[in-house]
Amino acid sequence: MVQGVQILSSVAPKEQTELFTDGALQFLAALHRTFESTRKSLLDARDEAQRRFDSGVPMDFPAETASIRAEPSWHCVPPAPGLEDRRIEITGPTDRKMVINALNSGAKTFMADFEDSSAPTFANLVTGQINLRDAIRRQIDFESNGKAYKLSEKPAVLIVRPRGWHLDEPRLTVDNAPMSGSLFDFALYFYHNAHELVKRGSGPYFYLPKMEHYLEARLWNDVFLFAQSYIGLPHNTIRGTVLIETLPAAFQMEEILFELRNHSSGLNCGRWDYIFSFIKKRRADRSAVLPDRKDVTMTVGFMDAYVRLLIQTCHKRKVAAMGGMSAQIPIKDDPKANEVAMDKVRADKLREVLAGHDGTWIAHPLIEQIARPVFDANMLGPNQYHVRREEVRVAAADLLNTTVPGKITEAGVRENVATALAYTAAWIGGNGCIPLNYLMEDAATAEITRVQLWQWVKYSARMDSGQPVTVEFVDALIKELAPGVRKLAPGIKEADLAVAVEYLKGQVRQQWASDFLTSDLMPYLAIADGVPVKWQKAGL
Structure with a gap:
């Protein structure tokens, strides 16, 4: 064991010894010791911001960063290998069967999720990391109940989503303090796979969830710089796509891109978490009460403003503006109901591609066959960075508009x-x-x-x-x-x-x-x- 590092779980998946090598534990400890105090201070800043919102201070675009928003000349780095065309992205947890099926789905990329679609038991985290390691090295094939699961010749590009900054990892402590869940997930994947990914023509790509301030994006960028130097990887090899899924982050999209500009691969409309955040951040505002969940669609005022601003911001800075998740899954036992559900998916994807999105999310491999034709018919190139949406004007009031029919x-x-x-x-x-x-x-x-x-x-x-x-x-x-x-x-x-x-x-x-x-x-x-x-x- 590495000095100061303890693994506290009594549940030890057999793969644990493969994952927690001395080198990996030293890397985890180095990240914790370098960045934990900053993470804690940023979480305290979230609490202070919430107290201001509760007292009636309205959200607005930050005055101190007006020059960043006004400066037209800065852009993010060009797309990394495999991220030029992201028209269909499939998402899901990291169990072995899901990883193979998602990589074989026909989607351009697969977001392997340690966050919202995974319950972070220690076994899930450890075996998930092993599954991704094996998939990268094309050693993930297996049989179950007489059925063979085998990786295709051209699988989707892998993107990993670690947990958000707010979650601790209580099963691993450094210097008698729990590790950040974000850094735990990031570090194990990066340490074991970054060089191998680059060797195979890809790279260490990440989705970054639930940020509430551009300084949280700066922290990720600092982590990227540190990690690349630590293992001897050229700077700007990592790419991170930020999910804009909190209300405060919607007011800081340009600043978030600016902080990550040398590692950025764009922004994503994390629609469901965004609705959750809209309610939570405006918890003291009686006027922000929303109707039934099904009525809070992407076309209502505050959601439409958020989408238009995200697309305009990303294309202004020459990165991907990714659409959100369709939660529908196929209805196998009712063809008529299934057709109604799939029509909803088609309409949602058509709305996204016509608005200017460069890709969209799906949650089930069969939905790829519904979503891809819509994007193929309406997005002839690899992306729509040329769709500038310069006519868009979104004010703070538009992002806070609580007029929701329903x-x-x-x-x-x-x-x-x-x-x-x-x-x-x-x-x-x-x-x-x-x-x-x-x-x-x-x-x-x-x-x-x-x-x-x-x-x-x-x-x-x-x-x-x-x-x-x-x-x-x-x-x-x-x-x-x-x-x-x-x-x-x-x-x-x-x-x-x-x-x-x-x-x-x-x-x-x-x-x-x-x-x-x-x-x-x-x-x-x-x-x-x-x-x-x-x-x-x-x-x-």
Whole structure:
């Protein structure tokens, strides 16, 4: 073991010794010792910003960076090998079968996800890293139940999404402090694979989630510079695509690109987390109450403004403006319902490509056959950087526009309760991505259900029937719907569902909804992994 570094999990996947070499642990420790104090100070700055928002200080574009936004001459670096054409990106967790199927899906790139679609049990994190290592070296083929899974000759380009800055990794400590989950995920992938990726004509590419300030992008850029120097890789080899999925980040898109300009591969409309953030950051604003989740579409005022500004910003700086996720998955047992769902996917992808997006996200390999023809027919080159959208003018008021057609319905409340319960229970059980009602639900979509229930109760919002959404009403729905959750999402354990029930009841009673359910629930994973009591609630 490396001095000052401890692996605290008693759950030791057999691959652990392959991953945690002395060199890898020394790299993890070096990152922690160099950057942890900055990470902590930036998280404190988030809390201070939230206090300002709660007091009524409106969000706006930062005055101190006006010169960056006004300067037309700076651009980001050209696309790295394999990132010139990203018209279809598939996303999903890092289990072995998913990795092979996603890489073989026909999509241009695969975002292997350690964040919203993965429950970060230690086994999931370790085996996920091994699966990616094996995929890069084309050693991932395996058989299961008589079926062979084999990597194709031309798989998708691999992009990895580490966890967000807010999450700690309690199973690994450095100098008696938990490691950053972001740096843990990044470091293991980068250390073991960066040179191999470059040798094979690609590179270490990342998706960077949930940032709230351009200084958080600066921290990532500093990490990239440090990491490249540490292993002897030329600077500017790494590429990072930033998900604009928080409301504060929407006001700082140009600044975020500027900070990462020598490592940037663009921005992405992380639509579901963005809705979640819109509610959370405006939690003290009664006028920001939103209707049913299904009514908060990409065409409503604040979402449309965010999309237009993102495309304009990216193309002004000559990088990709990626579209968002279609959560629909194929409906195999109902052709008519499936056609209706796939028509929604086509319409969504057509909206994106006509707006100027350079690519889009899908959650299921079969959706590639729906999305690709739409982009192929309307995006003849590898991207649309030439679509400048110079006519776009987005003011702060547009990004804060709460005019959203729609209603709060009992059906919407019931759906939120069922989804929140099912996803929370599944996550505690180690599954971070579950199909519900032919939608692929992950942490981002579950977060919307959680904070909407809190918001509706907080402000006694009325359903279209006139009945207010109260704690008692939500409690009654939880009691009614909980017994059916295990049928809705098979594999959920009764004990995990019991935790989910108590968690959701507690959430709707809080003055302010918690920042992240993943932070709240991480101790359950730590306990299951055998982490000592001292570290089970690290970071909370």
